Amino acid sequence: MSSGFIETGLSSGASSIHRALASLQEELEAIDFYHQRADVSNDEDLKAVMVHNRNDEMEHATMLLEWLRRTMPEFDTQMRKFLFTSGSLTAIAAGDDPPATEGKGLGLGSLT
Numbered sequence: 001m002s003s004g005f006i007e008t009g010l011s012s013g014a015s016s017i018h019r020a021l022a023s024l025q026e027e028l029e030a031i032d033f034y035h036q037r038a039d040v041s042n043d044e045d046l047k048a049v050m051v052h053n054r055n056d057e058m059e060h061a062t063m064l065l066e067w068l069r070r071t072m073p074e075f076d077t078q079m080r081k082f083l084f085t086s087g088s089l090t091a092i093a094a095g096d097d098p099p100a101t102e103g104k105g106l107g108l109g110s111l112t
């Protein structure tokens, strides 16, 4: 994905979504950079700083994902389908394995 606009005349909403997606891409790249550098660092103090920074980038990425979930209904649908499940992801995608939450909610939905 390009981090630049590929179209002109976007609506305000589409421009905001593009900015969020581009920012998410940058946060994910930063996570990867810090993770790689922490993995090979021989200096334990520097490794700890890089792990800390990597985890901060995870917070940033997650905040963007949440904004996207709130803004784009299909993200909400997909996140509800896959996140916090423990079954086979491909089975859930195929509809063969109903998603089950782990430790979330009271499970009252099955009683109705």
Ligand SMILES: [Fe+2]
Pocket (backbone or CB within 6 Å): 027, 030, 056, 057, 060
């Ligand atoms: Fe960040």
